[in-house]
Amino acid sequence: MTGKILIVVLLVSALFAGVAMYYLQVYAYYETVTPTGTDDVQLTTLDGRRETILYEDFQAIDAESSPIRFRACFTTQTPLSTLTSTYEQYLGAVPRNAPGWFNCFDAETIGDDIRAGRAEVFTSERNREFGIDRVVAITQDGRGYIWHEINECGDKAYDGSPLGDDCPDREIGGN
Template identity: 85%
Template sequence: MTGKILTIVIAVSALIAGVAMYYLQVYAYYETVTPNGVDDVQLTTLNGTHETILYEDFQAIDSESSPIRFRACFTTQTPLSTLTSTYEQYIGSSPRNAPGWFECFDANSIGQDIDNGRAQVFTSQRNLEFGIDRVVAITEDGRGYIWHEINECGDKAYDGSPLGEDCPERETGGN
């Protein structure tokens, strides 16, 4: 009898822990970003300055628990040809999955659009935080997506490799 009770307690505890971990990963740490309507969507020009592009229908989520959890969706009327001739393209980026409840951001679909040339990826801001770049993908039909990408300096810092000379100084926190 004691074995059955112990088995039930362990099974219920495991179920509760599993549900709690799922909730914490998918829902708990994300917050809706309130757009300011002024500079939510910025791109880096070919000469290195930041410019806000025209955008509508901005939706975004973020989390303080990780620098790569930011995701956003928007629309723009600016033609892709104008964007590619004016702004810095970002090479080697692929969108990260967003929680299923953030329906406007489908990483697989965005990735296919990028791979098939139906979307271009632009630099929004390099080293937004050490090792993290903000990138913006815009499709031919004006749908736009923003996420954070780990850059080369971030890869080196996180795997313990020596940082290159082209990496910015890393801020160190102290008590």
Template identity: 80%
Template sequence: MTGKILSVVIVVCALIAGVAMYYLQVYAFYEEVTPTGVDDVQLTTVNGGVETIFYEDFQAIDADSSPIRYRACFTTTTPLTTLLTTYEAYSGAAPRNAPGWFECFDAEAIGEDIRNGRAHVFVSQRNLEFGIDRVVAVTEDGRGYIWHEVNECGDKAYDGSPLGEDCPERDLGGN
């Protein structure tokens, strides 16, 4: 009898822990980002400057628990041809999954659009924080998506490799 009770307690504890972990990963840490309406969608020009592009319907989520949890969606009427000639392209970007409740950001569909040339990815800001770049993808029909990518310096720092000379100084103090 004691074994059965102990088994039930273990199963109930495991279920509670599983539900708690799911909730924490998918809901608890994310917060909706309040748009400024002025500079939510910025791109780096081919000359190195940063400009805000015209955007509407901006929605975003973020979490303090990780530098790569930022996701945003928007629409723009700026033609993709203009963006391609004016702003710095970002190669190798792959969107990460967003929580299912943030319905505008479908990483699989965005990735397929990028692979098939229906969307192009641009630099928003390099080294937003050490090793993390903010990137913006825009589709042919004006849908846009923003997320954070771990850059080459971040990859090296996180796997313990020596940082290259082109990596910025890493701030290790304070926090």
């Protein structure tokens, strides 16, 4: 009888731990970002300046637990052709999954749009934190998405490789 009780206690504990871990990963650390309404969506121009573009319907989430948990969605009326001729494109960006409850950000669909040429990815801010770039993808129909991308220096720092001379000091970064 004691063995059965012990097994039930272990199973209930494991179930509780699993539910708690799921909740912590998907819900607990994320906070809704309050938009400023003036500089939430910025792109880097071809000559290296950051500019705010026209945007509406901005929604974002972030978490202090990781520098790559930021996700945002918005719309813009600015034609994609104008954006590509004015702002620095970002090569190799791959959108990261967002929690399922953040409905506007579907990483798989965004990735498909990028691969199919229906969306372009732009640099918002390089080394926002050391090794982390903010990127913005905008589709042909004006839907926009923002996330953080680990850059080459970040990859080197996190896997322990020596940093190259082209990497900035670790103190560089905005937030």
